Amino acid sequence: MTEPDRLALRRGGDELARALHADAAFAPPAGAEEALWAALSSTLAATSLTTAAQQAGPHGAVNAGATGLAPQAGVLAGGAVLKGLAVGLSAGLLVAGGYVATSRARGPQATAQPSVVAFATLSRPGSIPSAPAAAVEPVAAEPVAPEPASAETGAAEPSSASLRGTRAERSAAGIASTANTVNTPSSANTPNAVALANTPNESVSVLAARDALRSGNAAQALQILKRADSDYPRGQLSEERAALAIDALLQLGSRQIAVARARSFVRRFPESPQAARMRELAGDFAGP
């Protein structure tokens, strides 16, 4: 049996290729990994602590109630945290749209709190009875779930606020990486990239795309490049943009599409300094 041809590489299959290229939008938005890790950690900690919490003295009653809810609520909360985050970080991107509506519809305020409670317990796996009061108090003092409104106006604040009360404890638990969930380099760079991309200048748009790509936001880079392609169809930097788009697709895991683009790159720009690299990528693929 011979290997079938690939639709994305088929000659004259522009419509199919166009549809397949949209696969890039299936990549997670910047910040999603950290946000979900935080939610996941809290869910897991809550699940494993349910039994211990039930035996935990005066404050234990509060705790047991919270952790008993958490396995289910934590999953919802993860979604809410992530959705708020996605809105803040990638507003203007395709991926953001879906999250705006869903975080409103579900009401993050109601769902996010159990996640915070669960976080408070995370620092003491298996030893909750030793200090249940300390674990619960920050939550009671600071019921700070992300509001949809602020999630749209400010980028990082809602999620970091919702975690503030428990930061020290999480550091102690050795998952300090989640403390700065939202203030990652990519989120810091993203507004820059957006601002740059909105400046009507071809080379600036390439810089913005490169900036976004470097900070791990390949989906955004692709958006910027796509827009520049339509703004400057015969621009001086088409070659640079084509190469950047291929790198972005690789970063997104859309290898098949990247290979298809690499092939067309080699045809369009055989003299490019990047042609050798692209030829290698195109040849790397056992296509027709």
Add this chain to the structure above:
Amino acid sequence: MVSNAESADLSFEGVYREHFSFVWRSLRRLGVRESDIADTVQETFLIVHRRLAEFEGRAKLTTWLFRIALRVASDYGKRAHVRREVFDDSGFAELSDPKADVEASRAGRDDLRLLETALAALSLEQRAAFVLFELEGLSTTEISERLALPLGTVYSRLRKARALFEKAVSRERRSEAPFAARRIYDGT
């Protein structure tokens, strides 16, 4: 293509960090909607957490993860609300960032919707084979390993999937009318 560098770090966090993006993408490609992706990714990793000790390294980690994701996507597809509504456009309509490039994002949105619509024409089995071949770039042999299927079955699923996909794309392109806010599918 599958990464040759399978991570040696088999701690839960190691697996999560290395394969988060893969799991997310796979679930989206297997039909999980944007609004449900966070929940299903979590669901997948909760299963991974529970069963990681059972992973013996006989298969590639990505193969094992993909199979779990496939099961999660299958359960997801059976839920009533998912069968009823395939697309809900309200999320995009609310995109209100003044800096957003409305035209570009509309074009991207249409392409994404075209892809999702065309993929929705496939059964989950066909879709898995199609996604691995057309998007992930695996060979048919690799797909037969990943899905634990005879090569012949991979070929026939791919053939049917590609025909359905092409048909759906041209149907959508012909209609080309603005997408209705919500499209109802019968789930077949």
